[in-house]
Amino acid sequence: MYRLKDYAKEINRCIQCNFCLEHCPVYIEDGLESSVARGRLNLIQALLLEKTLILSDRAGVLLNRCLLCTNCTQGCPSGIPVDDIVITARVELQKNYGLGRGKSFLLRQVVNRSNTTNIATKALSLARRLNMVPEEFPEVVSPSFEQRVPSIVKPEGEIRGKVGYFIGCATNYLYPEIGDAVIKVLTALGYEVVIPANQHCCGIPALAHGELGAAQEAVRWNADLFSKLDVDAVITDCTSCGYMLKVKAAKTLENNDPCQSKVASVAEKVVEITEFVTREGLGHNFKLILGKSKDLERMDVTYHVPCHRAWSPNLIQAPRKLISMLPAVSLAEMNEPQRCCGAGGSFFVDHKDLAESILDRKLKNIQSTGAEAVMTQCPACRYYLRGGLEKKMPVFHPLELLAKAIHLV
């Protein structure tokens, strides 16, 4: 549960080795030890546990200057869940000092998608007024992806299995082409795709802002919706939604909350789409189709590994494996493929300069590969990299490349 006392022990486990200096994208830019996990944990301890410091603007700034990218956690010898601890501190701050009514209201609205695109559009314009999205943010699509897809899509021919599809907000409102690719690939592979109506946001944006209440609402709703389905897997195309559903959802609720069993049953089935496809294999017929796809333009792509990757062990190898199966596409690895791009969900909005300097490093690494396209499984990275690349290079979800290959039978 995201409650500080539950994390006091975890904070105390930090052995102060400072290895996080190597992993923190913020520290790499500003060189300040108070930006890094060890400094932050010590700050949280002083501020909220030992109460030897009182909350100040500076403390707020430091706690908000974390991308929640989890790179420090992944590299931590003690395995301390730093992002959870920062989230908890934000929840605490939010409870005691508030985010401002506008932002809170908005985060709650965004979570609840059961309304209409109309509201999403309104929410977006409100977000614009609150400076929560940048100027150049794309318009939301209308109708949204969810509104235009049927609730069940069956494959032609023999059914290999049945999966649920969790539609993230990015796919729903901004990048429906990812959703189309997912459905196309899954059905081509022989899966029946179940898409329950009225899905909510996964809740991770609310959680990142410390809006625990809104996150809980999302978790309960989605757990209810998806635990009812009779499916072999719950597919997500977004690594952050996956992280939320698989790992974080349970932590938003009390251990003895009756909803926990539903949350767990969904978490167990959550799989990132690229991993699912490579794990299950393309199947005999499918390979043949791919083999004939000589019309697909020859293309070198590079892979930007999303930060929210540690929830699933093969998530970062799956796109690479996928590319090796596509005859016309080859992989050009970039330097430091796992380094953050600076997006951090909506971090880049509130920390424009910092995020841009993180992005610059990434763009250099991308451009020096000579690749013609970038692929990544995170829509925030996709949006942010697209902006940075200024249309010089397209950014795809790996599944879109696969979908393209099928198209060219």
Add this chain to the structure above:
Amino acid sequence: MPGLIRDLEALLDPRRVFSQPEDLLAYMNDATHKRVMPAVVVQPVTSAEISRVLSYANTHRIPVVPRGAGTGLAGGATPGTESIVIDLKGLRQVIEVDKQNLTATVECGVVTQKFHTLVESMGLFYPPDPQSMLVCTMGGNVATRAGGPRGVKYGTTKDYVLGVKAVLPDGEIISYGGKSVKMSSGYDLARLLTGSEGTLGIISNVTVKLLTLPAYRQTMVAVFAELEAAAEAVSAIIAAGAVPSSLELLTKSSLETIEAFMPLGLPKDAEAFLLIELDGHEEKVKEETQQIRAICQKKGVTETKIARDASEAERMWLARRVLFPATARRAPNILIEDATVNRTQVPAMVRAIKRIAKLNHLVIGVSGHVGDGNLHPGILTDRSDPELMRRAEKAMGEIAKEALNLGGTLSGEHGIGYLKAPFLEWEFQSAGVNLMRRIKHAFDPNGIMNPGKIWVDGGETHV
């Protein structure tokens, strides 16, 4: 101290002067447990800036604490109250790698691993490999004489320093040494600053010696039921002239810790697990590998295994590599000791550590660079439990004393800092320590450089 901050902001880019407690909190300690809030943290990026800060501090008698990555295990970078922390990570240029002369000159804030990667990409080799090299700095390594597994064959940082550029407390900048491998001119100031733990001045640049990258590596393990047999084998291996590039020991307690963290199928009944790496020309390495195997067999080894390829070698090293995270998960604080004895005394030292652990009701894991007698007892403790902390510190003193009794030294590679300062006289008696004090006084008459480190005023304490 608003005057102080204002003055420093005038001396440096004000954006690199930090005085809010929220920021200072991050600089209250290194990898040891004591936490003290300094008055201010500054981040100079040139030796000229360091010079301005030092001469200001010297004029106003303000204590200064040099800081690299803050990974020190002896507390050298732990600030004193009202001190200025000089964060040196901003000096991070590699000034030159000279392939012809096999030297490199770097600024002090260069991260050791980045330096390794760079020189290795050029076919060169810088052996010192502290296990914190992912983040620690070259300056910090020089200031502590850091070492690592490769010490047994290649020595430690001190064996690679050819020259330094340093800023003295009065702001003077001196250079000593350089690319010449031979030098017999004046007092060896580079050596003096090496290992000085920030108490004499700030090393802004170092010139180090490089080697060429060995063409071939071979890894093997040897498992012994008895520690003594393993120690005998180690001595015999080195006496035979087959000096491995690493010779690491994991004792039973470390093997158990590792297995609990990541089941690797390590032997259960072994008292000693030796991880041996050789490097050099392929033919010679292969020959020496067989020689080592034969020696181990003569000494009653229960099992030897030679890695057939890189991935098998990597799996063997994995056990050593995960020891740190595995230990880290057992306790919130670990006092990592580095008492060092000569090779043949390793079994006696290990037995003494076990006895000390039992006596003080502590868990102390033992591993170490057995090839050079540098053991790393890891005392598991918890800063929030003062009674446990007291026992841990007591044990640390006892281990130190035991190492000295066996003819060893207080520190093989971490330095003295504040943690071992109370023990220094045990090693050098008052005459030795007094001479060191006089040397310090010659460099730093006002005592502003990292006071309270290496020795304490008042001499010997408990134990």
